Amino acid sequence: MLSVTDVVKTFNSGDRTIKPVNGVSFSLEQGTFAAILGKSGSGKSTLLSLLGALDKATSGDVVVDDVNISKLPDRKLTAYRRDDIGFVFQSYNLIPNLSAQENVMLPMEFAGRSHSARSARAAELLNQVGLTEEMHSRKANRLSGGMQQRVAIARALANNPKLILADEPTGNLDDETGELIIELLRRLAHEKKTTILVVTHDQALASQTDRKFRLARGKLTEDD
Ligand SMILES: Nc1ncnc2c1ncn2[C@@H]1O[C@H](COP(=O)(O)OP(=O)(O)OP(=O)(O)O)[C@@H](O)[C@H]1O
Ligand SMILES: [Mg+2]
Numbered sequence: 364m365l366s367v368t369d370v371v372k373t374f375n376s377g378d379r380t381i382k383p384v385n386g387v388s389f390s391l392e393q394g395t396f397a398a399i400l401g402k403s404g405s406g407k408s409t410l411l412s413l414l415g416a417l418d419k420a421t422s423g424d425v426v427v428d429d430v431n432i433s434k435l436p437d438r439k440l441t442a443y444r445r446d447d448i449g450f451v452f453q454s455y456n457l458i459p460n461l462s463a464q465e466n467v468m469l470p471m472e473f474a475g476r477s478h479s480a481r482s483a484r485a486a487e488l489l490n491q492v493g494l495t496e497e498m499h500s501r502k503a504n505r506l507s508g509g510m511q512q513r514v515a516i517a518r519a520l521a522n523n524p525k526l527i528l529a530d531e532p533t534g535n536l537d538d539e540t541g542e543l544i545i546e547l548l549r550r551l552a553h554e555k556k557t558t559i560l561v562v563t564h565d566q567a568l569a570s571q572t573d574r575k576f577r578l579a580r581g582k583l584t585e586d587d
Contacts, residue, residue: 367390383581384578400575451530533567
C-alpha cells in the first residue's frame, strides 16, 4: 500500500548542501506495523514528512494505494493529508488554546462530520489513549507533555486513516502508558489493517513491530 522509490531530500543551508534522505526505497503491505530507527539528525522526521506530504521530495516517488503523491496537485494533497493520513508530530502540534477534545474533533470538522459525531468519537479516542473524562475539556497548553502526546495520537486516528505516520509516539510516556499506546497501534495494524510506520528510539515499541528499518547516512536498511 506504500511504495517508496529512490527518494531524495536535499536541504541548502548557506553554502552547504545536506541530503538526510539520499536514495531511500522500501515498501509496506497494508496492515504492517513498522518502525524506523536511527540516530538523532539522521533524517527520520524528514523522511516521515515526505511520506505524509508535509514536504516535497527533491526527487523520487512515494506511491500510496496506487496514487503517486509526489505528482499530485496541491488541492489533492490537502485531501490526501486530511483523509488518508494520520500524522503524529514529534512536537505534537496541538492547538494550545483548544481543549483536548476540540483538538481531536478538528480533523473531523475538516472532513465534514456532524458536531455530535465528532464529539462522541473524540471522547472515545481520548478514552482509548488513557485520558480520563476530566482531561477531555482541559486546554492543550495545560496538559503535561505525555498527555499532549496522547491527544496527538487520538487526533491522528480521528478520520480512520489508512496510513498512520507517528514520530516518536511513546517518546514522552511512562512505561505503562507506552504499553497502552503500543497495544493500540498493534491492534489497529493487525485487526483494522491500518498501515503504521513509527519513528522510535523506544526498544519496547520497536520489539513489537513486524518490520524494523534503520536510517543512516541517507540510506534505509532493514534489520533481520
Ligand atoms: N527545513 C530544514 N532545513 C534545513 N535543514 C533541515 C531542515 N529540516 C531538517 N534539516 C536537517 O536535516 C537533518 C535531519 O533532520 P531530522 O529532523 O530529519 O532528523 P531526525 O532523525 O528526525 O532527528 P531526531 O531523532 O533528533 O528527531 C538534520 O541535519 C537537520 O538539521
Ligand atoms: Mg526527528
